[in-house]
Amino acid sequence: MSVMRTTFLQPPPISYFSTSPSSPTMKFTVSCRLVASPETVVNVEVEKRPSERNEVRLGLPSKGYRHTRSSQGLSIISEQTNPRQYVAEIPQISNLEVWFQRPKDVVRKLVSGDLDLGIVGMDTVMEYGQGDGDLIIVHDALDYGDCHLSLAIPKYGIFENINSLDELAKMPQWTPERPLRVATGFTYLGPKFMKDNGVNYVTFSVADGALEAAPAMGIADAIVDLVSSGTTLKENNLKEIEGGVILKSQAVLVASRKSLIQRNGVLDTTHEMLERLEAHLKAVGQFTVTANMRGSSAEEVAERVLSQPSLSGLQGPTVSPVYSNRNGSAAAGYYAIVICLPKQALYKSVQQLRMIGGSGVLISPLTYIFDEETPRWRQLLSNLGL
Ligand SMILES: Nc1ncnc2c1ncn2[C@@H]1O[C@H](COP(=O)(O)OP(=O)(O)OP(=O)(O)O)[C@@H](O)[C@H]1O
Ligand SMILES: O=P(O)(O)OC[C@H]1O[C@H](OP(=O)(O)OP(=O)(O)O)[C@H](O)[C@@H]1O
Ligand SMILES: [Mg+2]
Numbered sequence: 001m002s003v004m005r006t007t008f009l010q011p012p013p014i015s016y017f018s019t020s021p022s023s024p025t026m027k028f029t030v031s032c033r034l035v036a037s038p039e040t041v042v043n044v045e046v047e048k049r050p051s052e053r054n055e056v057r058l059g060l061p062s063k064g065y066r067h068t069r070s071s072q073g074l075s076i077i078s079e080q081t082n083p084r085q086y087v088a089e090i091p092q093i094s095n096l097e098v099w100f101q102r103p104k105d106v107v108r109k110l111v112s113g114d115l116d117l118g119i120v121g122m123d124t125v126m127e128y129g130q131g132d133g134d135l136i137i138v139h140d141a142l143d144y145g146d147c148h149l150s151l152a153i154p155k156y157g158i159f160e161n162i163n164s165l166d167e168l169a170k171m172p173q174w175t176p177e178r179p180l181r182v183a184t185g186f187t188y189l190g191p192k193f194m195k196d197n198g199v200n201y202v203t204f205s206v207a208d209g210a211l212e213a214a215p216a217m218g219i220a221d222a223i224v225d226l227v228s229s230g231t232t233l234k235e236n237n238l239k240e241i242e243g244g245v246i247l248k249s250q251a252v253l254v255a256s257r258k259s260l261i262q263r264n265g266v267l268d269t270t271h272e273m274l275e276r277l278e279a280h281l282k283a284v285g286q287f288t289v290t291a292n293m294r295g296s297s298a299e300e301v302a303e304r305v306l307s308q309p310s311l312s313g314l315q316g317p318t319v320s321p322v323y324s325n326r327n328g329s330a331a332a333g334y335y336a337i338v339i340c341l342p343k344q345a346l347y348k349s350v351q352q353l354r355m356i357g358g359s360g361v362l363i364s365p366l367t368y369i370f371d372e373e374t375p376r377w378r379q380l381l382s383n384l385g386l
Contacts (some may be wrong), residue, residue, distance in 0.1 A: 054268045056096050059106035059118035104128045115265045116259035123249040137252035147228040151244035154215045155237050165243035174201040183220035190224040193246045212236035279368035285343045286366045291358035301335040308352040310345050
């Protein structure tokens with residue numbers, strides 16, 4: 001067991017209080033203060049202890065433009081209205097607290113048992129989870145935060161004609177005395193990747209940001225960092241190489257296996273979150289279209305709708321009679337139709353609806369599409385041996 005000694009800032013004193021105990025959803029306010037302590041020596045090995053609490057805890061990234069909780073999936077979970085607010089509630093899901101933390105700390109706290117669920121990039125799970133068997137991916141594709149972890153080298157100088165990892169590894173320049181110098185913030189995945197790929201003479205230096213400057217500054221020969229649009233690499237005259245992608249990443253829902261099995265309510269909450277996320281992701285880009293149409297019967301109207309290629313939605317159409325008072329009795333001369341359509345089919349659909357006599361066309365975005373039980377839930381249960 002390796003124990004590192006290091007100096008550490010004391011954890012912020014956190015005070016929180018609830019509103020009236022009778023209120024249906026408890027509200028917490030958090031006030032934090034960072035105290036630079038006199039040198040405190042701590043053991044940095046992650047302590048795994050079952051913490052005593054009843055509520056289920058979800059960790060979300062606390063800052064950063066790409067963690068916007070208005071992005072799909074998360075808007076239905078929580079809004080952090082103030083960047084200094086670290087805890088929130090989810091009105092829709094009782095007994096769930098949201099804690100806003102740095103992405104790496106979400107993973108660390110899942111491992112230590114201080115959080116039960118988290119939403120972070122897959123890269124962060126892999127880097128800070130380091131293969132810990134207690135971490136379990138519940139949803140692997142939340143459809144935002146797409147990027148990949150990659151090895152990149154300069155386009156110029158001795159690297160001008162180097163285009164693959166193999167060619168890089170075989171360059172005669174790298175020796176035990178003068179190894180390939182790689183700058184990265186991924187100090188677990190970076191070295192592991194080089195080792196797995198048989199790159200022998202290599203050393204790593206650590207930096208947290210603006211890594212792309214390291215080669216031009218003469219600090220490193222290569223970098224291992226996240227790439228999304230590729231703009232930062234391009235701006236810094238760097239290139240990716242064949243075989244240099246370490247992993248692909250996007251936001252994922254990750255849970256502590258121990259919490260799922262042992263802590264009351266975690267499995268149920270996870271099920272509900274999974275359902276909501278899947279239903280929301282399915283609904284993104286889908287719209288309901290309603291219109292009125294004159295007709296002699298519901299079947300006749302349905303046939304007219306189905307004759308148009310752009311009007312065959314997910315299922316349907318739903319056709320319902322719209323009654324009006326005709327000489328004292330209710331009569332259906334109009335029918336309301338409802339169909340679900342993807343965004344790209346909307347305009348064509350409106351044209352086709354008009355063509356077959358549709359009027360008063362209303363279009364609204366869908367928030368959820370709940371389908372049959374998601375396969376990811378079955379998968380989770382089987383991973384847990386349940
Ligand atoms: N360019 C990008 N495009 C899309 N997603 C990205 C990009 N860069 C990073 N990410 C995702 O966002 C996560 C957080 O990255 P970021 O660098 O913003 O961390 P951070 O919040 O600044 O944390 P820290 O301050 O500890 O570095 C990454 O782990 C990755 O999943
Ligand atoms: O391929 P791109 O779309 O250009 O994105 C990649 C950049 O995004 C991230 O940096 P970030 O914005 O977090 O800045 P930092 O590394 O300085 O923290 C990552 O570390 C890359 O530098
Ligand atoms: Mg960064």
